[in-house]
Amino acid sequence: MWWSNLFADMSPASFFNFSFLPKYAVFFRQGIEYTLLLAVCSVALAVIPALVLALMRLSKSRLIRGLSGAYIAVFRSTPLLVQLSIIYFGLFGMIHIPRYSLFGFVDLSRFIPGVVALALNSSAYVAEIFRAGILAVDAGQMEAARSLGLSKWDGMQLVVLPQAIKNVLPAIANEIVTMVKESSICSVLGMAELMFGAKAVASSTYITLAPYTMAALIYFCINYPASKAIEAIERRMRRGDKQ
Amino acid sequence: MATNNEVIRVEHVVKEFDGGVRALDDCSLTVRKGEVVAIIGPSGSGKSTMLRCLNLLEQPTSGKVYVDDVDITAKGVDLDKHRRKMGMVFQHFNLFPHMTVKKNITLAPVRLKLKTQKEADAEAMRLLQRIGLPDKADAYPAMLSGGQKQRIAIIRALAMEPEVMLFDEPTSALDPEMVGEVLDVMKELAHVGMTMAVVTHEMGFAREVADRVIFMDSGKIVEVNTPDELFDHPQHERTKLFLSKVL
Ligand SMILES: Nc1ncnc2c1ncn2[C@@H]1O[C@H](COP(=O)(O)OP(=O)(O)OP(=O)(O)O)[C@@H](O)[C@H]1O
Ligand SMILES: [Mg+2]
Numbered sequence: 001m002w003w004s005n006l007f008a009d010m011s012p013a014s015f016f017n018f019s020f021l022p023k024y025a026v027f028f029r030q031g032i033e034y035t036l037l038l039a040v041c042s043v044a045l046a047v048i049p050a051l052v053l054a055l056m057r058l059s060k061s062r063l064i065r066g067l068s069g070a071y072i073a074v075f076r077s078t079p080l081l082v083q084l085s086i087i088y089f090g091l092f093g094m095i096h097i098p099r100y101s102l103f104g105f106v107d108l109s110r111f112i113p114g115v116v117a118l119a120l121n122s123s124a125y126v127a128e129i130f131r132a133g134i135l136a137v138d139a140g141q142m143e144a145a146r147s148l149g150l151s152k153w154d155g156m157q158l159v160v161l162p163q164a165i166k167n168v169l170p171a172i173a174n175e176i177v178t179m180v181k182e183s184s185i186c187s188v189l190g191m192a193e194l195m196f197g198a199k200a201v202a203s204s205t206y207i208t209l210a211p212y213t214m215a216a217l218i219y220f221c222i223n224y225p226a227s228k229a230i231e232a233i234e235r236r237m238r239r240g241d242k243q
Numbered sequence: 244m245a246t247n248n249e250v251i252r253v254e255h256v257v258k259e260f261d262g263g264v265r266a267l268d269d270c271s272l273t274v275r276k277g278e279v280v281a282i283i284g285p286s287g288s289g290k291s292t293m294l295r296c297l298n299l300l301e302q303p304t305s306g307k308v309y310v311d312d313v314d315i316t317a318k319g320v321d322l323d324k325h326r327r328k329m330g331m332v333f334q335h336f337n338l339f340p341h342m343t344v345k346k347n348i349t350l351a352p353v354r355l356k357l358k359t360q361k362e363a364d365a366e367a368m369r370l371l372q373r374i375g376l377p378d379k380a381d382a383y384p385a386m387l388s389g390g391q392k393q394r395i396a397i398i399r400a401l402a403m404e405p406e407v408m409l410f411d412e413p414t415s416a417l418d419p420e421m422v423g424e425v426l427d428v429m430k431e432l433a434h435v436g437m438t439m440a441v442v443t444h445e446m447g448f449a450r451e452v453a454d455r456v457i458f459m460d461s462g463k464i465v466e467v468n469t470p471d472e473l474f475d476h477p478q479h480e481r482t483k484l485f486l487s488k489v490l
Contacts, residue, residue, distance in 0.1 A: 143300055144337035144396075148351035148403055149327030158350065162341050 017210040024201045024211075030105045031197030032218060037106065038186060038193055039179035042118035043126070043172065049119070050126035055156070057131050068127070075124035081185050087117040088189050105192055114186045118179060126175055133168035134160060170234040177223050177230070184219075194218060248276040249312070250407050250438050251297055251329075256306030258292050258462075266292040267303070268462035274407060279439045281449035281470070284459035285485055290442040293459065294411050297440065298329040311406075327355065330400025330408045334416050336392040338384040338399070344371070345380040348399045363402070370398035374428055390421030394428050407438040415444055446489055450474055458482045 056068035075083065092113035100108045137160045145155030187196035198215035202208055251274040258267035266289045274280050274297075282290045295301040296308060299315060299322055307316050315325045339347050348370065349363035358366065371377045374394045384392055393413055400408060410429065414422040426448050433439060433452045443449055449456050450470045458466040458473065460481045466473060474490070477483045 138335075138337070140333055140335055140337040141339065144331075144333065144339070145351075146300065146323075147298055147326060147329070147331035147409075148400070149323050149355055150351055151323050154354060158354070159339050166341070 014209050015213045017207055018214060020201055020205045020207055020211065021214075024205065027197035027201050028194065028214060028218060030192065031194035031215075032222070033103070034106060034111075034191065034193040034196075035180055035183055036222075038111070038115060038118060038183040038191070039176050041115045042122050042183070043176045043179055045115065045119035046122035046126045046175075047172070049123040051130055051161075053123060053127035054130035054134060057127065058134060072124045072127055075121050080118075080121055080182055081188065083121055084114070084117045084185060084189060087120065088113045091116075107192070110189065110191050114183075114189065114191045118183060118186070121182075122175060122179060125178075126172060129168050129171045129175065130164065133164035133171070136167055137163045166237075170230050170237070173230045173233075174227065177226050180223055180226075181219060247273075249273050250276050250310065251440070252309040252312075253293075253296070254307045254309070256293075256296055256303045256308065258289075258296060258301060259304045265462050267296065270306075270459075270462075270464050272457060272464060272467070274438060274440050276406075276438055277436045278454045279433045279441065279452050281453035281456045282440065282442045282459060283444070283446070283449060283456060283485075284465075288459045289462040290459055291411050292462075294331075294409050294440060294442050297409055298326050298331060300331075327351075327403050328406040330397075330403060330405035332393070332396050332400055332408065332410045332413045334412045336384075336389070336396045336416075338392055338396055340384050343381050343383055344376075344387075344395055347384070347395065348402045351399075352402050357403070366402060367398075370401060371395075374398060388421060389417045390424045393417065393421075393425045397425075397428055397432075401432075407440065408432065410439065410441040410443070412442050412444060444489070446474070458485065460485065 053068045053071060056064045057072070059065050059068075097109040097112050102108060102111070141159050141163065142152075142155045145159045146152070150158070183193055184195035186193055187199060190196070192200075194215055198211040201211040201214075205211070251272075253270060253272045256267050256270045257265070259265050268289075270289075270293060272280070272293075282293060284290050292301055296303050299308065303316060307314050309315070310325050310328060313320065313325065315322060338344075339350070342350065345364060345367050348367040349358075349360065352358040352363045352366070353360050368377060368380065371380055374397075376391060376394065379387060379391065379395070384395075387395070397408075397413075413429070414425050417425065422445070426445065429439070429441070429448070430452055441449070441453070453470050455467060456470050456473045457464055458477075458479075458481075466477065466479050466482045468478075473482070474486065477486055
């Protein structure tokens, strides 16, 4: 066959040539930790701005709605890598962060800009999650609160938001799963997360393929069980609501 | 002090929804102190919209709503303050599902600093006693029957010590066997002199408890009279037609 040559030097075994593991496992371990730290921190940081954006989006004022809408549109309609580069070189080109190292392998001068960029991106998505969650709370709840003389903000804070947040918790957990994957792009800017670890192993061992297979396996083994667990929790919550 | 004991006075209220539906077409009415006013009429006639204009859950397109002689449609009035005087009970109860019954009842009085938590708790227990549900204080709404939910929604509104209570078809989402227990609470309220405006399909209740009945059709107040006059000698064709269907 004409295409046989293309795969001549690629046996199926080369996908799983994990001979680098004994020596380089630490790259992957630190990569996992870095990746999880990135994903959890960025979504956690995104929650408050996202809530503010969502409330702005539901405001009566067209200007406030528009501002929040524009932010969300920009971050959802441009690639993460582009946002990351602009924030990394632009915003943090001007702010100096000391080269302090966390846990020995998380270089803050890279980690902080990365987390901020991911959080700014994530807040656009989480804002839409919150907005849907708030709108899903029966309008009668706010009306009951207002009819008792509570202000709009009290009604939001005491009655609507607690119900909305409970409903969106699974979606926010899913956002963390998404961030575990998306944060792989931070390797481009030299953040030592999982993808970066795989790259480093590939270039120091001249094993070009298997380190990435390893990374894929790890991503899968984190995300698949996590999303299955979220699904199960969501199902149980929904069953609870019906009663 | 309000003139003529009027708690609520509505003058020429028009309500148009986006899309051009004229739900209220030049409606005027008064609710006097201690009086029970029943609002009846066919589905879509604007009864709920009328009631919701009384505490401005719906903003009238034009016209005025006076509460204790204060125009609450005017710019700059402290609406939250006036809403406290008007308790509202909804068709679907609208209890707060993430709070216990007691918390539902005490939330607003405590938040608005009308009572301390302790005073509010004591008052909640007194009110629960009154409707025979003291053992439900720590239950969540999901654990209650429809009739229990609605009775608790009523005392939640009462906990704000309102001057007037507004009811929007409080029994029409209930299983038939639970209608009685809710109507009994409302009758007791009427009996102790609470001012009430009640949108209802329960003609028996309107006849027995109301001092005046308002018949609405197509966004207009067609006829206002005492229950006996309105039910036995309706003046307008539309009233006659409606009553012939529901009685
Ligand atoms: N939020 C809204 N937006 C648009 N139209 C509305 C809205 N609320 C009510 N309407 C319309 O206004 C009219 C009056 O509605 P309203 O709910 O006041 O009637 P009702 O007499 O309470 O009827 P029912 O007995 O079915 O409760 C109807 O034509 C209804 O479709
Ligand atoms: Mg109605």
